[in-house]
Amino acid sequence: MNALDIFRDAVGESGAVCIRGGGTRWTVGGLPRSGTREVVAPSGVKRHDPAEMTVSVGAATPLGDLREALRPTGQETTLEGPDGCTVGGVLAVGHSGLRRARVGALTDALLEARCIGANGRAFTAGGPTVKNVTGYDLCRLLVGSLGTLALMGEVLLRTRPAPEHAMWLEGEVEPDEVVAVCYRPSCVLWDGTTSNVCIEGYQVDVVEEASILKRLGFREVGGSPVLPPFRGRWAGNLPDGAVLEIGTGVLHQPLPADLPRVDPAVARVAGRVKVSFDPTGRLNPGRDPYREVA
């Protein structure tokens, strides 16, 4: 039996199950109902093909192991998080990283997922190539679904060349000024008085962009600022102590944000999707993708 078969058997055909990754964002979307049986997906980097720009891994592979496997070829994925969190966990939670403007949204990272459905059978979503519109785009649906539709066992991720050089800068400058002068900065953060900017690419370009920013009043800093722990959404004002990601509307704030208001008509579609994939509600009961702030 291969690792996926073992995982399938662990999930079984009945009884409530929840999937455990690194546990770094365990409370997102609510805790699994008590008494729910825990399962763990296969782990390990199976294959990295730099000329295809793909990497195939078990969903429980720690992000640190994935980074280690990609380092020799100078490639990276769009998944962000501490080394201890898992690939499957990052995908299930579905938050794009800070560098989204450069690397793209997290949802676009997933090319193919070998999953176990609520009926205990394995199925594959997506396909093995970097471009694919064959059938419905189930991969997009799985990212951010908190394991409530199917459990990802193995995934194929898109990789891309890692930047040759990266630099963070900080300055008491309005973010609009940064956006006006920079070509696709990887990240622009704004706390109400200070902008923090990440620029990445070939060293010659990063140095040139940095000199433009320095003329505006920026100075080079060691890395990303420490961000407050909770996520929120920009609603026209910056809460106390919050940091706004320019371009994505994501807030990093010191206090938990209110849950998003969801249009009842959208909630009805989401409810039908859930029932369609998991009629008995056995996958990650207690978790709800709408009970978290993206």
Added chain:
Amino acid sequence: MWKRRRKPSDPLLRDLIEVLGPDRVTDGSAARRLYSRDGSVIEGGRAGPVCFPETTSEVVGCVQAARVHGRAFVPRGAGTGLTGGSVPCDDPVMIVTTRMNQILEIDRGRRVAWVQPGVVNLDLAHHLAGSGLHFAPDPSSQQACTIGGNVANNSGGPHCLAYGVTSAHVAAVEVVLSDGTVVVLGEEQGDSVGLDLRGAFIGGEGTLGVATKIAVRLTQDPPKVATLLLDFVEVADAATTVSAIIAAGVLPAALELMDRRVVEAVEPFVHAGYPLDAAAVLIVELDGLPGGVAHEVGLVTRIGLQGGARTVRLAADDAERDRIWKGRKSAFGAIANIRPDYYLHDTVIPRTKLAGILEEVYAIAERHDLLVMNVFHAGDGNLHPLLLFDSREPGVMEKVLAAGEEIVRASLAAGGVLSGEHGIGLEKRRFMSLQFSPEDLAAQDALRRAFDPDGIANPLKVLPTGASCGDVNALDIVPDGVWI
């Protein structure tokens, strides 16, 4: 548009006239014939009343009228699709979005534009020209195809290699569901809240509802663009160079391959400077900040020359760059001079297997005594073999379909997929079970049923059901018991 002289007796038509007025709905035989086809070779579709709504509430009215009268509906943009995705089966209400062609709002600060689905892709490009921003997906049909169609097919184009296909550039979609409900899926900014229903809807080929407003993301224009033309005496060398470029850590904005027959067809018209004795040419476009672009031009030049390129030409100015692209984009038109008809395929293979698969494609065409041309998005392994033929030649269609099927099977055998950007429609339903297991297809059907429990949104498309589409020709034969 179409004037009716007398009150219709058909109650469905009466209800549609109630919604749209008499001028924007017709059941005339000419219109129904016209809207029974798309850009594919598929014939035999049967359209019901053809509707031209202009607003979301009119689309709701059309969907409800179809529903009340027990009919299906088929959303349709410009009809440039190549797989029969908008070819109607069994007289559905045709919801044609071409009159929903307004660019509603452009937010340059947040880099989002709301458009109606009938906005033509190139019209949006022209509208944005000079603003420093653009909509990245640029299908070869962009002069005619609509943004709504791009959403339905999750369309690509040459510049999707580095920037991603339509899904990566659509932030939110307003959708009329098959029960007449209007929902907005996705967010103008950031990740979707809850399930990514936006991502699931895109590429749904009109089977999940009708897109009535689309929030597209706008991408900053690159400060520097360099376009290179590499020519090769061996197709295999060109193909191998493609993966060598990617493996070297360069992600070009576009990386296109054209073979000898395409070059011979377009060069006399376009004068792009393609060498007529080349077996294949590569167009490599690099963009970004000037320092990086200069570095990558050097790198690609070296890789090309090491890989067997005879010459590497860097477009000296915008005019030369435009000529190089004009040749690529007018390839399909120029083919009419060789044969009156063509059947364009669309599969994807792992890009490292390009050389071998191209050899196979040539061999398949030769076995069937057909001409084949290749002009395609080599950078992401998205093959577009064109089988050329004259439909007046008896029995030729059978040969074309047989060769096409062999190409599809060869692509799958190489670890590829059925479609990179054209979708499944009616054309490739019968191949779905070659790529997917019954469990895989059941999972896809679960999504479809959640959006359209009664199966009235563009039925019989995408998934093989065993049922056939009206009078549609032999393309649509699904062997019994393949999958239900």
